[in-house]
Amino acid sequence: MTQQSESASLPNWGRLAGLCYLFIIIGGLFSEAYVRGSIIVAGDAGDTARAIIENEDFWRMGATVNLLYLALNIPVGAFFYLLFRRAAPALSLMMLMFIGLCATVEAVNLLNMTGSFGLLGNPDALGGLNAEQREALAYSGLRQFSMGMSVALVFFGFFCVILGKLIWQMPVLPRAIGALMMLAGFCYLINSVVNISGLDLPVSPWILLPCLVAELSVALWLLVRGVRTEQG
Numbered sequence: 001m002t003q004q005s006e007s008a009s010l011p012n013w014g015r016l017a018g019l020c021y022l023f024i025i026i027g028g029l030f031s032e033a034y035v036r037g038s039i040i041v042a043g044d045a046g047d048t049a050r051a052i053i054e055n056e057d058f059w060r061m062g063a064t065v066n067l068l069y070l071a072l073n074i075p076v077g078a079f080f081y082l083l084f085r086r087a088a089p090a091l092s093l094m095m096l097m098f099i100g101l102c103a104t105v106e107a108v109n110l111l112n113m114t115g116s117f118g119l120l121g122n123p124d125a126l127g128g129l130n131a132e133q134r135e136a137l138a139y140s141g142l143r144q145f146s147m148g149m150s151v152a153l154v155f156f157g158f159f160c161v162i163l164g165k166l167i168w169q170m171p172v173l174p175r176a177i178g179a180l181m182m183l184a185g186f187c188y189l190i191n192s193v194v195n196i197s198g199l200d201l202p203v204s205p206w207i208l209l210p211c212l213v214a215e216l217s218v219a220l221w222l223l224v225r226g227v228r229t230e231q232g
Contacts, residue, residue, distance in 0.1 A: 017079035018222025020072040025215055027069030032149075035062030036113075045139035046132070049120050056117070063114055066106075073103040077159075083227065084166045095162040102155035109148030116141040150195040153188045160185030160214070172227040173218065180214035187211050 039055055041047040052059050077099035084092040116138040129137070164181030167173045187207050194203045 012226065013079055013082075014222045014226040015224075017076050018219050018224075018226075020076050021215065021219035022223060024069045024072050024076065025212070025219060027065045027072075031062045031066040031069075035059065035065075040142060045135045048139055048142070049135040052117055052138075053120055059117060063110060066110060066113075070103045070107050070110075073099050080163055080166075083172060084170065087170050088166055091162055091166060095159055095166070098155045098159040098162065102152045102159060105148065105155065106152040109145055109152060112141045112145035112148060116145075147196065150192040154192045154196075157185045157188030157192065160188060160211070163218075164214075173221055177214070177217045177221060180210065180217055184211040184214035 035058060039048070039051045039059060041051060077096050081092045081096040084095075119134050119138040119141070160181050162185075164178045164183075164185060167178030167181060168175050169178075171178070187210050191203060191207050193199075194201050
């Protein structure tokens, strides 16, 4: 594909990337807030275990959607890499690597979630342990899953910062969206570092609201408008 034909196809590829990104956002909210948020009982391994067993299909659906939206990170990252690689090859490559690392860590981390159900749904699993011990072990896996998400979002935070910087420097999207993405990246980084380090800092869950606003802005702009093929 020549440079001219590639530039001409970018608006259409941008809309496809926007659709993928929108599914990633909706899938993330569904899996984390709706499925895990409604089933996991904070601090109670027994109630959490019973909720998972009683809602097996719902729990598995959350894991499946999680895996599907992770796969869509690859075409989204590839699109942005192709969009910026000629003007900023090094930064574009770093951006692609960070979103790839995020997807890889989160995909491996899903084993903590699916493995927890394996312990609860199979009475023969670890037969030397009683029910309470299996429940505690499964709940520990869910806590590890939460920590693994924080690790993955460190890489995603760097992706957002770099993407925002590239949009700001080469406004194929509005510069305001670039600024929002940089802010979102820093919010992800602050939230994850606090969670991982265990620092006793007053970080509100609302710190992730700018992330939702920024990512929705990118997804909807790409879906509706595509990208600007001419600078200025």
